Amino acid sequence: MNVLLSVEGLEKSFKDKKVLHGISFEVHSGEIMAILGPNGAGKSTTIRNIMGIMMPDAGEVTFHNHQGKGIPRNKIGYLPEERGLYKNVKVMDILLYLADLKDYPLKKAKERALEYLEKFDLKGKENVNMEELSKGMAQKVQFISSILHEPELLILDEPFSGLDPVSQEVLKEEIRNLAKKGTAILLSSHQMNLVEEMCDRVFMIQRGHKVIYGSLEEVKREYANFKCTIHGKNDVSLLERIPEVVRVEQKDDISIIYLTKDVEAPKWLKTLPDDIVINELTLDRVSLHEIFIDIATDKNLLKESERQTFEEEVGGENA
Numbered sequence: 001m002n003v004l005l006s007v008e009g010l011e012k013s014f015k016d017k018k019v020l021h022g023i024s025f026e027v028h029s030g031e032i033m034a035i036l037g038p039n040g041a042g043k044s045t046t047i048r049n050i051m052g053i054m055m056p057d058a059g060e061v062t063f064h065n066h067q068g069k070g071i072p073r074n075k076i077g078y079l080p081e082e083r084g085l086y087k088n089v090k091v092m093d094i095l096l097y098l099a100d101l102k103d104y105p106l107k108k109a110k111e112r113a114l115e116y117l118e119k120f121d122l123k124g125k126e127n128v129n130m131e132e133l134s135k136g137m138a139q140k141v142q143f144i145s146s147i148l149h150e151p152e153l154l155i156l157d158e159p160f161s162g163l164d165p166v167s168q169e170v171l172k173e174e175i176r177n178l179a180k181k182g183t184a185i186l187l188s189s190h191q192m193n194l195v196e197e198m199c200d201r202v203f204m205i206q207r208g209h210k211v212i213y214g215s216l217e218e219v220k221r222e223y224a225n226f227k228c229t230i231h232g233k234n235d236v237s238l239l240e241r242i243p244e245v246v247r248v249e250q251k252d253d254i255s256i257i258y259l260t261k262d263v264e265a266p267k268w269l270k271t272l273p274d275d276i277v278i279n280e281l282t283l284d285r286v287s288l289h290e291i292f293i294d295i296a297t298d299k300n301l302l303k304e305s306e307r308q309t310f311e312e313e314v315g316g317e318n319a
C-alpha cells in the first residue's frame with residue numbers, strides 16, 4: 001500500500017515534562033488509521049507536530065507525495081480539536097475562502113460546498129453567520145472545510161464529538177467514502193465502537209509511549225483475550241477455580257470470566273465443572289473498548305511482558 005505519511009521517532013517536551021517518547025507510525029492511502037489513547041496521552045500533540053503547529057524536539061515527519069520542503073497544505077485536510085474558529089463570517093464565504101487558500105478552483109469549491117451542505121443537512125445555511133449555527137452544525141461546516149479541496153491526507157481530531165447520532169452516521173459514511181477513493185485518513189477518537197467499526201489500523205499511545213500498533217485484526221488476534229459470559233447464578237469462587245481464568249466480574253446473575261491469552265476455546269469449554277449453572281453462555285473476544293480500559297487503567301488483563309512482546313511483534317512489522 002502507498003505510504004502517504006511517515007512519523008518517525010517524535011519526541012516532545014513542555015518545559016521539563018516529556019509528553020512524546022519516540023512516536024513512529026505510518027498512514028497509507030485508502031486506509032483509516034486511528035490514533036487512540038486516554039486523555040492527556042499525547043494524541044493532539046502528535047497531530048500538532050505533524051501539522052507543523054508546533055515543532056518536535058526530535059524526529060521526522062515525511063509527506064511522501066511531496067517533493068518540496070515543509071508541509072504540503074494543499075494536499076492535507078485538517079479538522080483540529082479546537083472548534084468554532086470562525087465567527088463573524090458567512091458559511092459559504094468561509095468555505096470558499098479556505099478552499100482558495102489551498103488553491104482549489106472556486107467554481108468547483110462552490111459546487112462541492114453546496115453538495116456537502118445538503119449532505120450534512122445544512123441546505124440553505126450558505127448565508128448564515130457561523131456564530132448563529134449550533135455547535136454541531138458549525139462542526140459539520142468545519143469538517144466540510146477540511147475536505148472541500150480533495151486532500152490526499154485527512155487528519156481528524158475527535159471528528160465525532162458533539163455530533164448527534166444521525167450526523168455521526170453521515171460523517172462515518174463520508175469518511176468511509178473518502179478512504180474508498182484513496183484518501184489516507186488519520187483519526188483520533190474516544191469512541192471505541194466507532195473505531196472498531198470503521199478503522200483498518202490503530203495506534204494507541206499511553207503517557208506519550210506507543211502501546212499498540214497494528215491492524216484491528218492483528219490487535220484482536222494478538223491482544224484481545226477471550227471472555228466468557230455466563231447467565232446463571234454461580235459462586236465466584238467456583239468460577240475462579242476454573243483453569244485459565246484471569247478474573248471474574250459478576251453483576252446479578254451474570255458472570256463475565258476473563259481468560260488468559262492463548263486459551264484454546266474448545267479445550268477450555270471442556271474444563272467447565274459439571275455443577276455450574278448455565279442458562280446462556282457466550283464466548284467472545286474482548287472488545288477494543290475493553291482493551292483500551294485495560295491499558296488506560298493499568299488493570300493488567302494483559303501483562304506488561306506480553307504487551308511488550310506484542311509491540312515488538314506487531315509494531316516491528318509495521319514500523
Ligand SMILES: Nc1ncnc2c1ncn2[C@@H]1O[C@H](COP(=O)(O)OP(=O)(O)OP(=O)(O)O)[C@@H](O)[C@H]1O
Pocket residue numbers: 014019037038039040041042043044045046
Ligand atoms: N501547549 C502545551 N503546554 C504545556 N503542556 C501541554 C501543551 N499541550 C499539551 N500539553 C500536555 O501534553 C500532554 C499531552 O496532551 P495532548 O493534548 O496531546 O493529549 P491528548 O491525548 O490529545 O488528550 P485528550 O484526549 O484529552 O485530548 C498533556 O499532559 C498536556 O497537559
